[in-house]
Amino acid sequence: MLYLIGTGLGDERDLTLRAVDILKKCSKVYFEYYTSIYRGDLKKLEMLIDKPIILADRKMIEVESDKILDDAKNKNVALLIMGDIFSATTHSDMVLRAEEKGIQVAVIHNASILTAIGDTGLSLYKFGRTASIPFLTDSWKVDSPYEILRDNKKNGEAHTLFLLDLKVTEKKTMTFNQAIEFLIEIESRKKEGLITNDTLVVGCCGLGFEGLEMFYGKLSDVLKKNSNVFPQCLIIPGKLHFIEEEMLERFKVE
Amino acid sequence: MLYLIGTGLGDERDLTLRAVDILKKCSKVYFEYYTSIYRGDLKKLEMLIDKPIILADRKMIEVESDKILDDAKNKNVALLIMGDIFSATTHSDMVLRAEEKGIQVAVIHNASILTAIGDTGLSLYKFGRTASIPFLTDSWKVDSPYEILRDNKKNGEAHTLFLLDLKVTEKKTMTFNQAIEFLIEIESRKKEGLITNDTLVVGCCGLGFEGLEMFYGKLSDVLKKNSNVFPQCLIIPGKLHFIEEEMLERFKVE
Numbered sequence: 001m002l003y004l005i006g007t008g009l010g011d012e013r014d015l016t017l018r019a020v021d022i023l024k025k026c027s028k029v030y031f032e033y034y035t036s037i038y039r040g041d042l043k044k045l046e047m048l049i050d051k052p053i054i055l056a057d058r059k060m061i062e063v064e065s066d067k068i069l070d071d072a073k074n075k076n077v078a079l080l081i082m083g084d085i086f087s088a089t090t091h092s093d094m095v096l097r098a099e100e101k102g103i104q105v106a107v108i109h110n111a112s113i114l115t116a117i118g119d120t121g122l123s124l125y126k127f128g129r130t131a132s133i134p135f136l137t138d139s140w141k142v143d144s145p146y147e148i149l150r151d152n153k154k155n156g157e158a159h160t161l162f163l164l165d166l167k168v169t170e171k172k173t174m175t176f177n178q179a180i181e182f183l184i185e186i187e188s189r190k191k192e193g194l195i196t197n198d199t200l201v202v203g204c205c206g207l208g209f210e211g212l213e214m215f216y217g218k219l220s221d222v223l224k225k226n227s228n229v230f231p232q233c234l235i236i237p238g239k240l241h242f243i244e245e246e247m248l249e250r251f252k253v254e
Numbered sequence: 255m256l257y258l259i260g261t262g263l264g265d266e267r268d269l270t271l272r273a274v275d276i277l278k279k280c281s282k283v284y285f286e287y288y289t290s291i292y293r294g295d296l297k298k299l300e301m302l303i304d305k306p307i308i309l310a311d312r313k314m315i316e317v318e319s320d321k322i323l324d325d326a327k328n329k330n331v332a333l334l335i336m337g338d339i340f341s342a343t344t345h346s347d348m349v350l351r352a353e354e355k356g357i358q359v360a361v362i363h364n365a366s367i368l369t370a371i372g373d374t375g376l377s378l379y380k381f382g383r384t385a386s387i388p389f390l391t392d393s394w395k396v397d398s399p400y401e402i403l404r405d406n407k408k409n410g411e412a413h414t415l416f417l418l419d420l421k422v423t424e425k426k427t428m429t430f431n432q433a434i435e436f437l438i439e440i441e442s443r444k445k446e447g448l449i450t451n452d453t454l455v456v457g458c459c460g461l462g463f464e465g466l467e468m469f470y471g472k473l474s475d476v477l478k479k480n481s482n483v484f485p486q487c488l489i490i491p492g493k494l495h496f497i498e499e500e501m502l503e504r505f506k507v508e
Contacts, residue, residue, distance in 0.1 A: 008270060010272070084372065129412050152409065155412075
C-alpha cells in the first residue's frame with residue numbers, strides 16, 4: 001500500500017491525526033523534500049512518527065520512483081508531500097504507475113498554498129488559472145505567466161496567483177520582488193499595459209504558518225519592501241468586492 | 255483570541271495536531287455546521303477535545319456573531335469550519351469585525367474541496383473561476399454558472415468546478431445529476447452549445463474521505479449514474495494533458 005500524505009504548510013504539528021496514525025504503522029517513510037521549504041524540524045518529525053525519514057529529491061521521485069513503488073508492493077510505504085498532494089501532474093503519474101503494478105494508493109489531504117491564499121481576504125472562487133514563475137537561465141524567455149494574467153483579467157477580472165520557483169539544493173528561493181521584476185521584463189517587450197507602477201499587487205510571505213507577512217499596494221510601493229520569510233508568492237487581484245478590499249487594506253504599504 | 259480552525263474533509267482524525275492542541279485549551283468551541291456535511295461523529299469529536307461543542311447555524315454566524323466575538327474578547331474561543339477557512343467572504347467579514355473589537359484572530363488551515371479535486375487527476379493550476387449552483391425557488395433563474403463555464407473555456411480551456419448547494423437543516427443536498435440538469439436548462443435557453451450530450455463531465459462524490467466515488471464520461475452517460483455519497487460536486491474539464499486523461503479514464507462510465 002502506498003500512502004500519499006500532505007504535510008500541510010507548517011511544521012510537524014500541522015500533520016493530521018490520521019496522517020500520524022498511518023506514518024506510525026508504515027515500514028518506510030519518504031519525504032519529497034524539493035518542492036517547497038519545509039518549516040518543521042525533521043528530528044521532531046522522526047520522533048513523532050517513531051522512525052527515520054528518507055529524504056527524496058527530484059531524481060528519486062521522477063526517475064527512480066520504482067524503488068519506492070517496489071517497496072510498496074508488500075509493505076506500507078508513505079510519501080510525505082509538502083502542502084496538499086496534487087497540483088501539477090507528478091503525483092498523478094506516480095498513482096498511475098503504482099496502480100499498474102497492482103499497488104493500492106491512498107491519499108491523505110492537508111492544507112495547500114492554493115487555499116491558504118484565502119488569508120489575503122481574496123475570494124478563492126474568483127481566482128483564475130495559476131501561473132508559475134521559473135528561475136530562467138540565460139536568454140530563455142517564458143511569457144506564459146503574463147499570458148495567464150491577461151486571460152484571467154479578461155475572464156471576469158479573475159485574481160491571478162503566481163507561484164514562485166525554488167531550488168532547495170541550491171538554497172535559492174524566489175522573492176515576490178523577483179517575480180515582479182520578471183513580469184516587468186515581459187511587459188517591456190509585450191507592451192500590453194498589464195503591468196504598470198500602479199498595478200495593485202500582493203506579496204505573500206510564509207502563508208499558512210506563523211510569521212506570515214503580506215504587502216499590498218501599488219507595484220512600485222510593494223517592490224520597495226522586502227521579507228526574509230519564505231516561501232513567497234505573488235497575487236495580482238482582479239475586480240475587488242468591498243470586503244476583499246477591506247481585508248487587503250490591512251496589509252497596505254506606501 | 256479567536257481561532258478559526260479548518261476540520262478538513264473527513265472525520266475527527268482529520269484535524270491537525272495543532273488544531274487539537276488549541277481546541278483543548280479553548281474555553282468555548284463553536285462549529286459552523288451548515289456549510290457542508292460533516293462526516294465525523296460529534297460525540298467522538300467532543301471526547302477528543304474534552305469539551306462540549308456548540309453548533310452554529312447560518313443565523314448565528316452571519317447575524318449573531320457578536321456573541322461569539324464577545325466571548326473571544328477575554329477568552330480563547332474556537333470556531334470550527336468545514337474544509338479550509340476562507341472561500342467566500344463570510345469568514346473575512348468575521349475577521350474584520352473581530353479586529354475592530356481588538357480581538358486577535360489566528361487561522362489554522364486544513365484540507366479543502368478546492369484542492370481535493372486533485373484526486374480526479376486534473377491539474378489544479380488549470381482550474382479557472384469556481385461556480386456555485388444553488389437550489390432555485392420558483393421562476394428565479396441564475397445563469398452565472400454557465401457564464402463562468404463559458405469564460406473558463408475561452409481562458410486557455412481551463413477546467414471548471416461547480417460547487418453544489420445544500421440545506422443542512424432540511425437535509426437537502428444537491429446531486430451531480432441535479433447540477434447537470436441545471437446546466438441543461440440554461441443551455442436550452444442560451445443555446446451556445448456549451449452543454450451537449452457529448453460534453454465530458456466528472457461527477458465527484460465524497461471527495462477527500464473514504465468511500466469516494468467518481469464518474470467520468472459523456473454527460474448523457476454520467477447522468478444515468480447515481481451515488482448516495484455526499485457532498486457531491488461537478489467538474490467540466492477543459493483541455494486535457496495525456497496524464498490527466500489517463501487519470502480520468504480510471505473513472506470512465508458508459
